[in-house]
Amino acid sequence: MLAVTAYPILQAVYESLFAFRLTAPGDREFVGLGNYAVVLSDQVFWRDLLVTTLIMLVTVAVELVLGFALALVMHRAVRQLRGLLRTAILVPYGIITVVSAFAWFYAFDINSGFINQWFGWVPGIDPSLNWFAGTSTSLFVIIASEIWKTTPFISLLLLAGLAQVPGDLEEAAKVDGATGWQVLKRVIIPNMKAAIMVAVLFRALDAFRIFDNVFIMTNGAYNTEVLSLLAYKTSITRLEIGLGSAISVLLFLCVMIICFVAIKLFKVDLAGARGES
Template identity: 65%
Template structure:
């Protein structure tokens, strides 16, 4: 082995060691910074979670507080063998996949506009973010009015479409009602997706894009070869946050359909069991299953993107 080769290897080991030391130091600092928030969150959420897990093991209805029987995992068996649970889970997954996919495309377009625009940049960014600042219940009522049969503007404005009639009842059947719910969700939360993607765009070096232009890369080549690969971490965060939020959808469904036409979500089913029917045992089992589903969903999204956080920090 030559002296030069040995020097290169030694230098590589030194750089790797420095990077490892830096990563460990940043991890320790990050743990210390988030520790107070984690302690507070555990103090606030740990007891309700334990209580829900405990109640899920009992046949317990609030109308008969003295009649509480231990039944083990029977509540989970009842839920998992109920067709309504799987129908609501399908509705929830469908809303999540469709809304997040559409929001990702439109949000990226908005982020590109906000990133590139020079004239009236503040006004443009503010106008794009307005829907996200509106309370969800208010926006849901607005979209319920927009799709209403008698007074809504959707039927009159889009009457030129061949499949739309002036007397179309959007809330009279399953798929039109689901479409209306998803439109309201997309309108409300696309600005949040755009905001997260804008942060990712701001981290891309303009020198890399200019170098691609000099090499003759087209706009599409720059998008798929330079911009999107360097935004992978930001896209993962945006998709993760929005997917978890969409999976817990409740407000829009409650306001627009109240679960009619088979438009219930998992969260709405839990609400009906606990609040309307006062079935604390079954409702707690549903809450635990919803919590497990959210954890599994987060795990799958992180694994799907396979983001190298060290490389995203510029260490790779």
């Protein structure tokens, strides 16, 4: 963990304190927090932060609902069909993200795609619609591809949580006349709160660091750039290592803030959820 996590983070923090380009590594100047001041005063950073946050909130919210529904299906399915259902549901998650992004890009592309022809009956969709020529349509495809790819991951985590719900509590609630919705709200969800928190936290962190889909589909055009792509362009394309490192450190701090907020919001005692004293 120290080799693959701590060292790169500390190295990025160190590099962010200097102003230098990769083409002239010996010509570096110590600027302290100057790079952070430049980044935080740039409207591009705040725009990308807004786009990143929007993608994270929408994808996690939709995936939580769909993932819970899939988890219930897998949990309630007869034993003979459970293996088949889990395999089918996991297929999107097993596909490499880059391959998935390319598949979605070519499906919605105005020249090679089939979406416009298949869904031409939907209002607003016609053969001339260019999905990647505007902010809203581009973000729609990016978010849809992310939901399709990673919903199985949340469903697996929630399925593990469902397995921890005591069956006798559900039976007792039904005997007392509780409806299916009441059982779900007052028995199932409270008893799998820890699993829900883990699923939301993992996916929120992953969605906030989204890169592949945006890079392949739009490369940040039409105001679809995210923080990971901004850090990549600054460091790799423009070779501004100091500024790129500062963006990466700020991205890391945002991730830590998300962790803190999620844990405080759910107020889950993980030790108690594991049965520890």
